[in-house]
Amino acid sequence: MRNIALIVGYDGTDYSGFQCQPHGNTIQDHLEQAIFVLSGERVKLHGSGRTDAGVHATGQVANFHTTSSIPAERWALALNARLPNDIVIHSAFSVPDHFHARRGAIRKTYCYTINCNRIPNLFQRRYEFHHPLPLDFQAMQQGLVYLLGEHDFTSFTSPLSKKASHVRTILDARLELEPASVNVLTESNLYHTSEWDEQHYPGMQRGVIRLYVSGNGFLYNMVRIIAGTLIQVGERKRKPEEVATILEAKDRSKAGPTAVPHGLTLCEVEYEQF
Amino acid sequence: MRNIALIVGYDGTDYSGFQCQPHGNTIQDHLEQAIFVLSGERVKLHGSGRTDAGVHATGQVANFHTTSSIPAERWALALNARLPNDIVIHSAFSVPDHFHARRGAIRKTYCYTINCNRIPNLFQRRYEFHHPLPLDFQAMQQGLVYLLGEHDFTSFTSPLSKKASHVRTILDARLELEPASVNVLTESNLYHTSEWDEQHYPGMQRGVIRLYVSGNGFLYNMVRIIAGTLIQVGERKRKPEEVATILEAKDRSKAGPTAVPHGLTLCEVEYEQF
Known part of the structure; x- marks a missing residue:
C-alpha cells in the first residue's frame, strides 16, 4: 500500500462542504468517486478538515492509501480528467505511510x-x-x-x-x-x-x-x-x-x-x- | 421622454446571449424586466450589439426611452437591486434623444x-x-x-x-x-x-x-x-x-x-x- 497526498482546490459554491454528508454532493464524495473510476479502488480519503458548505479552497490537503501502481505524479492529471471542473488537484505525491492529512496538520x-x-x-x-x-x-x-x-x-x-x-x-x-x-x-x-x-x-x-x-x-x-x-x-x-x-x-x-x-x-x- | 444609457456587465455563462430570443433567458430580457419592475414601463432596450450565448461583458452599452421621473444616476443602484447577481449596471446617465446604442457605436x-x-x-x-x-x-x-x-x-x-x-x-x-x-x-x-x-x-x-x-x-x-x-x-x-x-x-x-x-x-x- 502506498500513501498518496493530494493538494486540492475547489470552488465550493455548488457543494455541501468538503466532508461526506448523508445527502452527498461533497468534495470528498467527488474525489473518492474519481479515485474509484481511475483505480477501481474504494478508498477512504482523509481531508485536513471540513470546510463548510459554500467555502472554497486553494490548498486543501487530503491523503489516501492505495494498492494502485499508478505513479504518484500521474494522479493529479488523471484525477482532473475525471473530476467536475470546479474541483482540481494541484499536485499529488507519495508520503510516508504514517502521514495523515488531519492529524498531522500543524x-x-x-x-x-x-x-x-x-x-x-x-x-x-x-x-x-x-x-x-x-x-x-x-x-x-x-x-x-x-x-x-x-x-x-x-x-x-x-x-x-x-x-x-x-x-x-x-x-x-x-x-x-x-x-x-x-x-x-x-x-x-x-x-x-x-x-x-x-x-x-x-x-x-x-x-x-x-x-x-x-x-x-x-x-x-x-x-x-x-x-x-x-x-x-x-x-x-x-x-x-x-x-x-x-x-x-x-x-x-x-x-x-x-x-x-x-x-x-x-x-x-x-x-x-x- | 428621456433617453437613458446604461453601461452593463454580465457573466454570460448562464444566459442565451444579450439579445432577446424566442426561448428567453437573455440579458436583454432580464434588463427589460428589471426596468418594468422598477418603473412600471415596458421599454424596448437597444444594446450596442448581440453577444453570443456564454459570452461575457464588462462594458456593454444599452439605451431606452422612459417617461419615468427617476433621476438618471439612481437607475444603476435601483436596477442592480432587481437584477440577478450575474448582471450589473456599472452606471446610468441621460443621453441626447437621438442617441442609439447600436447605430451610434463607432x-x-x-x-x-x-x-x-x-x-x-x-x-x-x-x-x-x-x-x-x-x-x-x-x-x-x-x-x-x-x-x-x-x-x-x-x-x-x-x-x-x-x-x-x-x-x-x-x-x-x-x-x-x-x-x-x-x-x-x-x-x-x-x-x-x-x-x-x-x-x-x-x-x-x-x-x-x-x-x-x-x-x-x-x-x-x-x-x-x-x-x-x-x-x-x-x-x-x-x-x-x-x-x-x-x-x-x-x-x-x-x-x-x-x-x-x-x-x-x-x-x-x-x-x-x-
Whole structure:
C-alpha cells in the first residue's frame, strides 16, 4: 500500500462542504468517486478538515492509501480528467505511510474576502462578500490584534460545537486592503459618490479587504464569526477593544454574526514533515 | 421622454446571449424586466450589439426611452437591486434623444482569454479558455498583424451571416502574455514538467494570453474565429503568414475553429458623442 497526498482546490459554491454528508454532493464524495473510476479502488480519503458548505479552497490537503501502481505524479492529471471542473488537484505525491492529512496538520491559513465597492465584482462575486458601504480598515486592524495568540475561542464558535476544548492558537493574522481604483470612486455616476462617502463615512475605506488568519486549528465557523465581528468593527458598530471583551465572555452571543460562507477560502495547510 | 444609457456587465455563462430570443433567458430580457419592475414601463432596450450565448461583458452599452421621473444616476443602484447577481449596471446617465446604442457605436473592444497552464484556474475557469499545452506566443503576434486594417472578413464569420457586406476594419489588436509563475512551472509535480515542455514544445510559452481586438464592427462569431485561428498558429499547426491567405480566400472553411464562447468578453463600446 502506498500513501498518496493530494493538494486540492475547489470552488465550493455548488457543494455541501468538503466532508461526506448523508445527502452527498461533497468534495470528498467527488474525489473518492474519481479515485474509484481511475483505480477501481474504494478508498477512504482523509481531508485536513471540513470546510463548510459554500467555502472554497486553494490548498486543501487530503491523503489516501492505495494498492494502485499508478505513479504518484500521474494522479493529479488523471484525477482532473475525471473530476467536475470546479474541483482540481494541484499536485499529488507519495508520503510516508504514517502521514495523515488531519492529524498531522500543524497550521492552517484561511482568507476571508470583503469587497467594499458600490457594485459587486461580477467575476469575483462567488468568492467574496459584497459590502456596499465603506469600512474602517484601521479599526478592523486594531480589533484583529486581540485575537492573536492562544485563547479560548468559545465566543467565536457555534454553540453546537462538541469539542472538549475551545482553546486554539492564532499564529498569524493580518488584514490587507486593495484600495478601490480612482476610476471606480470618482467616474462612476452611481448614486453614492466619493463625496457622499466622505460626508457619511469619514475616514472609512473602499476597496477589497482580505483577512488572512493562520492557526494551529479552527473551531466550527470560527473564521466566519471572526470575519462577521470584524465587519461590525469596520462598520463602527463596535469598538476594536470589544474584541477582547468578547473573547473573555466565552459566549457566542457576544460576538458578531457568522459571515457568509462564500467569502471564505482555505488557502494552505502545513505539516511538520510531508 | 428621456433617453437613458446604461453601461452593463454580465457573466454570460448562464444566459442565451444579450439579445432577446424566442426561448428567453437573455440579458436583454432580464434588463427589460428589471426596468418594468422598477418603473412600471415596458421599454424596448437597444444594446450596442448581440453577444453570443456564454459570452461575457464588462462594458456593454444599452439605451431606452422612459417617461419615468427617476433621476438618471439612481437607475444603476435601483436596477442592480432587481437584477440577478450575474448582471450589473456599472452606471446610468441621460443621453441626447437621438442617441442609439447600436447605430451610434463607432468602436468596440473584445478580449479573448486563453489560459495555457497545465491545470485550469478554478476561480477564472468560467471566463477563460483552458489550453493545457504551451503556445507559440510570438507566432500568434505575427499572425495577428495580418488582420489589422480594413478587410473582407468572410473567412472569419459564420456561413450563416446575412450581412450585405463582410468588410470591417480592425482598428487595433494586440496580444498580452502574463507568464506562468515560476512556482507553477517548476514546483508542481504534475506529469508534464517545464523540462518536458522545453523538450516537446521548444520556445513556446505558458501563462495567460489575452487577445484584445478593437474594430468598427464585428461579424457573427468573428472574434471567436480569429481566436480559434490564432490558437492554431500558436500550436504551430499553421504558419503566421497563413492568416493572410485565409483572409484572401473569403471562405470560412479555410480559417480555424470557432473558439469556445466562455473565453470572450465585450470590454468597451465607444461613441462619437455620448
